[in-house]
Amino acid sequence: MMINIGKKTQNIIKRDKKVMFTTTREHYPFVAERASGDYAYDIEGNRFIDFSSFISVYNFGGNGTAAVRKAVKDQVDKLMHAAFLDYYSELPVRFAENLLTMFPKGFGRVFLSNSGTEANEDAIKLAKLFTKKSYIVGFINAFHGRSLGALGITATKLVHREHYGPFPNVVHAIYPNYYRDQFNTSSPEEHALACIDHLEKVIMAKEYSPREIAAIFVEPIQGEGGYIVPPKIFMKELRRIATENNIVLVSDEVQAGYMRTGKFLAMDNFGVTADIYTMAKAIGGGLPLGATIASRSLGDTPAGSHAGTFGGNLASVAAANATLNHLKKNKRLIESMVKRKNRIMMKRLNELKENYEIVGDVRGLGMMLAIEIVKNKKSKDHGIKERDAIIEKCFYEGLLLLPAGTSAIRIIPPITINENVLEKGLNLLDDAIKKTSAK
Numbered sequence: 001m002m003i004n005i006g007k008k009t010q011n012i013i014k015r016d017k018k019v020m021f022t023t024t025r026e027h028y029p030f031v032a033e034r035a036s037g038d039y040a041y042d043i044e045g046n047r048f049i050d051f052s053s054f055i056s057v058y059n060f061g062g063n064g065t066a067a068v069r070k071a072v073k074d075q076v077d078k079l080m081h082a083a084f085l086d087y088y089s090e091l092p093v094r095f096a097e098n099l100l101t102m103f104p105k106g107f108g109r110v111f112l113s114n115s116g117t118e119a120n121e122d123a124i125k126l127a128k129l130f131t132k133k134s135y136i137v138g139f140i141n142a143f144h145g146r147s148l149g150a151l152g153i154t155a156t157k158l159v160h161r162e163h164y165g166p167f168p169n170v171v172h173a174i175y176p177n178y179y180r181d182q183f184n185t186s187s188p189e190e191h192a193l194a195c196i197d198h199l200e201k202v203i204m205a206k207e208y209s210p211r212e213i214a215a216i217f218v219e220p221i222q223g224e225g226g227y228i229v230p231p232k233i234f235m236k237e238l239r240r241i242a243t244e245n246n247i248v249l250v251s252d253e254v255q256a257g258y259m260r261t262g263k264f265l266a267m268d269n270f271g272v273t274a275d276i277y278t279m280a281k282a283i284g285g286g287l288p289l290g291a292t293i294a295s296r297s298l299g300d301t302p303a304g305s306h307a308g309t310f311g312g313n314l315a316s317v318a319a320a321n322a323t324l325n326h327l328k329k330n331k332r333l334i335e336s337m338v339k340r341k342n343r344i345m346m347k348r349l350n351e352l353k354e355n356y357e358i359v360g361d362v363r364g365l366g367m368m369l370a371i372e373i374v375k376n377k378k379s380k381d382h383g384i385k386e387r388d389a390i391i392e393k394c395f396y397e398g399l400l401l402l403p404a405g406t407s408a409i410r411i412i413p414p415i416t417i418n419e420n421v422l423e424k425g426l427n428l429l430d431d432a433i434k435k436t437s438a439k
């Protein structure tokens with residue numbers, strides 16, 4: 001074992017458990033101290049290869065770029081909070097103008113908040129306001145956040161929802177996952193069309209009238225749900241249904257957006273334009289920021305209808321603007337990096353699938369990839385214990401990984417990761433799967 005966990009870590013975890021409510025930390029005792037480039041460092045001085053990008057936030061390397069940090073420091077010395085939702089300020093406007101250059105020409109207006117959850121909460125409100133309708137269609141296995149509106153559309157795990165309901169005005173449709181095809185179809189496309197049929201011919205024909213549905217919320221790739229990629233036809237059909245019925249199509253880009261799949265908007269992989277996009281995580285370059293970008297054709301909000309104290313916080317927006325400038329300046333390079341590293345990773349991950357009975361599925365787009373761990377390939381029963389064992393083994397060998405879905409492991413290193421470091425991380429993963437398989 002390379003990693004030694006000592007008293008400092010134990011002490012912090014013990015104090016944490018006394019004063020903090022529990023969150024999702026359970027896989028390994030990582031107490032973060034600093035991050036730089038491809039690596040994360042803990043309080044003991046251990047160095048880890050980061051295959052998590054700190055939950056898809058540091059897309060361009062741990063702790064952001066030097067330019068991002070400088071922009072934040074400079075702004076903090078001038079003004080941190082400008083009460084942007086009551087007073088005017090130039091920096092958030094500049095950022096919104098900059099952000100909109102990444103969307104189709106003339107596309108939209110921006111609402112700034114502090115997280116992915118809030119960005120989705122804002123989208124729910126905008127969709128209701130603009131359509132004057134009330135129901136929201138979400139998908140089984142979706143994750144949109146944990147406030148009551150966003151949680152209502154979330155359906156990844158019972159533990160997220162238990163005791164927090166009822167969640168009014170939400171209906172969950174089936175998201176395609178051909179690996180676990182409940183319709184017994186013969187291709188991913190046929191499977192996706194069966195999901196669409198269920199939405200149109202069951203949900204929208206018997207339970208909820210499209211005349212009452214305000215929005216369809218969809219993740220272009222289901223993130224927390226296990227990195228599930230639907231076929232293009234699925235999104236195209238959702239677009240058709242939304243257009244035909246005056247329903248707002250919302251693309252939750254919180255995890256999949258911001259170049260993670262090789263494109264700024266993950267929805268672009270499907271050749272579909274949504275009506276509202278929500279973004280967070282990487283957009284703030286390490287500081288909290290949520291953005292809801294709505295098509296101009298939907299309209300505007302009446303003054304006072306929606307606001308929040310910290311949306312457009314200047315330190316966050318300074319970080320976001322510097323991160324976006326970095327992205328725009330290096331867009332071609334980032335695109336080619338994602339393509340190249342996708343090939344490297346997919347080759348290795350498919351080898352893992354060939355070599356090990358417990359690697360059931362390999363999936364994802366760009367540098368948003370996952371493997372699903374199963375008991376064996378035939379039964380496809382979820383290998384939850386095995387998945388957790390692999391993640392823990394990797395931690396003690398110096399590789400940070402995060403779970404996703406019931407038994408998947410996400411592989412989301414910074415897009416900028418050095419290829420030798422990437423290979424080293426993949427070797428550690430291979431070794432941990434080998435050792436877990438041998439048991």
Ligand SMILES: Cc1ncc(COP(=O)(O)O)c(C=O)c1O
Pocket residue numbers: 115116117118120143144145146219223224252253254255256280281
């Ligand atoms: C797709 C998606 N939407 C929304 C959220 C919620 O974002 P936040 O944790 O910033 O509130 C997440 C978080 O993982 C996410 O993956």
